[in-house]
Amino acid sequence: MDTKAYIESGILELYVAGRLSETENEEIYGLLQKHPELLQEVLEIEAAVIKLTASVSPHAIDFESFSGRLNTSETKVIDLKPKKPNWMSYTGWAASVLLAGGLLWTLNRNAELQSDLEVANTDAIALEQQIESIRDNLSDANSVLAVMRDNNVTKIPLGGQGDFAETYANVYWDKDNNRVLLDADGLPEAPEGKVYQVWSLTLNPLTPTSLGTIDDFNTDDNKIFAITNTNESEAFGITLEPAGGSESPTMEQLYTLGVVSATP
Numbered sequence: 001m002d003t004k005a006y007i008e009s010g011i012l013e014l015y016v017a018g019r020l021s022e023t024e025n026e027e028i029y030g031l032l033q034k035h036p037e038l039l040q041e042v043l044e045i046e047a048a049v050i051k052l053t054a055s056v057s058p059h060a061i062d063f064e065s066f067s068g069r070l071n072t073s074e075t076k077v078i079d080l081k082p083k084k085p086n087w088m089s090y091t092g093w094a095a096s097v098l099l100a101g102g103l104l105w106t107l108n109r110n111a112e113l114q115s116d117l118e119v120a121n122t123d124a125i126a127l128e129q130q131i132e133s134i135r136d137n138l139s140d141a142n143s144v145l146a147v148m149r150d151n152n153v154t155k156i157p158l159g160g161q162g163d164f165a166e167t168y169a170n171v172y173w174d175k176d177n178n179r180v181l182l183d184a185d186g187l188p189e190a191p192e193g194k195v196y197q198v199w200s201l202t203l204n205p206l207t208p209t210s211l212g213t214i215d216d217f218n219t220d221d222n223k224i225f226a227i228t229n230t231n232e233s234e235a236f237g238i239t240l241e242p243a244g245g246s247e248s249p250t251m252e253q254l255y256t257l258g259v260v261s262a263t264p
Contacts (some may be wrong), residue, residue, distance in 0.1 A: 001031075006219050007041050008222055016045045051207035152176060156236055160186075169256045170238045178230045184214065185223040187255060192242065196255070198227060198233060201235040203259075208237070213245040235259045 008014075014020050015028045032039040072222075153174050160167040168186035173179075182198060190196055198211040211227050240253040 001034065001121050003035050003037050005183075006031075008185065010222075012038065013040050013045055014206050014209060016042060047242055063125070070105040071155070085230070154260060156258045158236060158238065158258035161254045161257050164255045167255045169238060169258075171258065173229065173233070173260070178228060179231045180227040180236075182214075182225045182227055183223065184217065184225065184238070188221070189218045190214075192241050193243050195243050195245065197241045197249070199237045199239065199249050200229055200231040201237060202232065203234045210247075213241065236244065253261050 011020075011024075011028070015025065020028070023170070028038075032042060039160050068116060137218075154170050154173040156173060158169040160172060166189070170183040172181040174181070180198075184196065187196060195213040195215055196217055197213045200209045200211055201207065209231050210254075211229055214225055217223070217225075237249065237256060237257040239249040239251075241250055
């Protein structure tokens with residue numbers, strides 16, 4: 001089993017998201033028992049989801065720093081004659097200190113709350129963007145899986161050619177919608193200044209028709225590309241061409257080739 005291709009297909013994300021049928025869940029559960037790398041991938045996906053939903057913790061209040069601001073130096077008073085303590089004066093002084101301390105704590109606390117609110121708003125926006133990205137990825141994965149599993153879609157394996165015998169690719173041709181899904185994971189990165197070009201072929205006589213170049217091949221993680229194809233294709237091929245593509249395929253740089261079978 002090609003576990004790398006299975007991981008990159010996106011089906012494990014659907015498994016974690018609970019978007020699969022009971023039969024599919026049981027099938028994947030069985031694979032997780034047999035392939036530790038698949039189980040590790042599921043654990044990493046779950047950990048990423050948990051991290052996204054983590055709450056924002058408020059900052060602690062530094063009461064030690066606050067209480068230090070209320071310390072006052074002791075003042076010695078020499079009485080010239082006995083007299084009753086002026087409790088009203090002491091009470092007023094203490095109330096002033098407490099009021100000043102309370103205002104200081106309130107201002108500091110308000111500043112902290114404002115900072116926490118700004119951080120929470122920023123984190124909430126980032127979280128929404130990450131969740132939206134995950135939804136988009138799951139939607140794309142669902143679309144790809146739907147095409148690959150459709151009985152009316154023709155799968156054409158493209159085998160390596162000549163000096164590039166180790167390369168491979170797969171074409172999923174949806175004739176009803178004039179669309180091709182190209183799984184090019186078996187191709188190496190294109191050298192600088194070069195691009196892969198996809199060809200639709202008729203065989204008698206041999207006539208190539210360009211389906212376009214894959215300009216973002218090196219930067220695309222999944223290596224799955226949607227291509228429009230309105231031709232009555234009898235075969236598909238992929239060549240390496242100069243940036244911008246070529247009018248006709250460079251046969252010395254033919255990496256993969258596959259013939260369309262008579263039935264899907």
